[in-house]
């Protein structure tokens with residue numbers, strides 16, 4: 001198929017050109033690019049098809065300039081990691097494979113790689129080897145997967161079969177969250193029929209960590225949700241006292257570790273996440289700190305049967321032999337081969353490279369915080385991980401500085417709300433971020449601050 005070979009070579013060339021150009025272009029979309037793309041897309045479905053080479057050219061010419069350069073080294077929004085070269089290349093090859101990755105029957109290759117990838121993830125984080133995993137789209141669906149298992153299990157212990165009988169007439173479940181729980185958790189509680197509002201909310205300290213004193217009495221079906229890595233401050237709920245308390249009440253402990261759980265991969269940072277390995281379920285992302293292409297999240301459940309009870313297709317699915325079929329442990333049936341990228345990323349980093357990646361980002365975040373403080377700018381959090389929360393005075397001035405930074409295009413930082421006031425959040429989470437990127441970004445932020453009048 002010489003035509004396909006030429007086409008894929010063209011795609012690879014364009015992709016490499018795109019990545020090489022990231023360093024010299026603004027991080028946001030190029031001026032006018034989004035408008036041009038929207039106008040060009042405003043066409044009815046064509047009667048006749050087009051040539052694939054031309055389609056690629058149109059995408060590259062019109063859409064590449066309208067992208068956000070989040071694959072580059074100076075994008076600090078939304079804890080968005082880049083894509084490690086090995087993971088990107090694996091993604092391209094797996095795209096050619098086009099495997100339906102629901103199990104051994106549909107793709108022995110991906111099923112085998114998925115087993116290996118999950119084993120490595122558990123090894124990297126020191127999570128229980130017997131825990132069962134699901135590769136899903138992100139932390140949101142990982143929450144969904146874990147909390148479905150939790151819901152079914154705590155109700156089973158109360159004598160209720162939610163799988164067969166649903167939630168009508170079921171015993172009530174107490175869901176405990178911290179006051180700084182991530183928004184996606186509430187969306188998932190609503191999707192699972194547990195309700196966004198009917199949670200027991202525990203107070204937090206200034207960094208967003210649940211206060212482990214004066215904890216309420218818990219009894220009956222209960223799910224306690226802890227957070228390893230606050231999306232603003234990067235702070236961790238203190239797992240040791242909280243899990244001890246949850247265990248006394250017989251609760252299921254679920255962890256939102258979207259990016260923070262990767263601290264366990266570094267001896268330097270693991271103390272932040274002390275105790276988290278004793279939870280019942282963990283939801284986290286691979287597309288954030290592990291730097292694989294979107295989309296990629298991981299759900300792990302310590303008790304395998306709790307996951308298979310909740311996710312099997314037939315209610316009581318028995319796996320053929322001891323082989324793990326993904327569709328018996330995930331909400332999806334047909335799905336793409338996420339495992340290939342996760343495996344490639346871990347293979348390319350190794351234990352050392354992963355620890356080094358986490359530690360480098362934490363060091364770079366500290367450097368940014370130090371540079372900002374030296375210039376008299378308020379760093380609002382204790383920079384324990386890769387997150388820096390910054391204030392520039394009033395809400396209006398903070399918004400103005402963020403807009404100036406985004407317009408300037410040297411780096412990209414987004415806004416957030418921290419303790420009720422507007423703030424800027426910097427998340428250092430891309431493999432591509434060099435120390436030079438940090439210095440260039442710091443200079444751009446300091447300049448935006450200087451150029452913004454005080455209000």
Ligand SMILES: *Cc1c(COP(=O)(O)O)cnc(C)c1O
Nearest residue numbers: 138139140182184231256258285
């Ligand atoms: C990003 C994030 C999520 C949601 O993850 P998605 O991959 O976007 O679904 C949940 N919790 C925390 C703490 C996060 O940072």
